[in-house]
Amino acid sequence: MSEHQATRTVGDAVTASAVGRAVNVLAALLLALGKGSHQLSIVAERANGTTTTADLSLSVEAAPLRVTHCAKEYLRFLALLTFALEYTAVHHAVLVATTTDEPCGHACGWTVRAGWLYPIQARALQEAITPCPGVTDPPPPLAYLAPSLHHPDEPVEENTHG
Numbered sequence: 001m002s003e004h005q006a007t008r009t010v011g012d013a014v015t016a017s018a019v020g021r022a023v024n025v026l027a028a029l030l031l032a033l034g035k036g037s038h039q040l041s042i043v044a045e046r047a048n049g050t051t052t053t054a055d056l057s058l059s060v061e062a063a064p065l066r067v068t069h070c071a072k073e074y075l076r077f078l079a080l081l082t083f084a085l086e087y088t089a090v091h092h093a094v095l096v097a098t099t100t101d102e103p104c105g106h107a108c109g110w111t112v113r114a115g116w117l118y119p120i121q122a123r124a125l126q127e128a129i130t131p132c133p134g135v136t137d138p139p140p141p142l143a144y145l146a147p148s149l150h151h152p153d154e155p156v157e158e159n160t161h162g
Contacts, residue, residue: 017086018082018083018085018086018115019078019082021082021085021115021116022078022081022082022085023078024151024152025081025085025116025117025149026078026081028117028149028150029097029149030060030067032146032147032149033060033097033099034060034062035060035061035062036059036060036099036100036101037057037058037059037060037099037100037101038057038058038059038060038097038098038099038100039055039056039057039097039098039100040055040056040057040058040077040095040096040097041053041054041055041056041095041096041097041098042054042055042077042080042081042084042093042094042095042096043093043094044080044083044084044090044092044093044112045090045091045092045093046089046090046091047088047089047090047091052080053080054073054076054077054079054080054081055073055077056069056070056073056074056077057069057070057073080093081095084112085112085115085116086115087112087114087115090112092111092112093111093112094109094110094111094112094120095109095110095111095112095117096108096109096125096129097109097146098141099141104141104142105141105142106141106142106143106144107125107129107140107141107142107143107144108120108122108125108143108144108145108146108147109125109128109143109146110146110149116149116151117149118148119145119146119147119148120146121145122143122144122145123143125143125146126140126142126143129141129143
């Protein structure tokens with residue numbers, strides 16, 4: 001095997017692992033957010049200093065679980081999430097989920113670190129999504145602490161309270 005093939009094989013394995021984590025993140029997000037209409041937005045600062053964004057609007061219905069979304073939006077969002085989780089091409093990424101069913105909406109967010117998503121404190125997120133003074137946009141959604149997303153490689157805590 002040539003050095004180029006070995007490098008490509010390692011790179012392919014890293015990317016495949018990130019794709020798997022991205023799919024696990026989306027599943028964890030759907031479970032955490034529950035039924036309703038949601039807007040997922042990811043912003044990533046790439047290694048070359050440019051910023052890339054992707055949005056995914058989806059609707060989750062219960063019994064049986066059904067998710068509706070635009071295929072093109074989904075693929076772009078999944079690709080950017082994959083690169084953010086792989087973390088060699090992306091230096092920093094943030095994902096914000098806004099539930100749009102309520103009149104003013106609710107939002108929570110996660111930062112991407114070490115190949116997974118970690119909750120952003122509600123106050124920090126509220127400051128980030130609040131428009132500058134004098135901006136006449138609709139009021140921002142109300143931020144809340146994002147739920148921790150179960151990482152599939154971590155053991156599930158058992159309920160000891162029977």
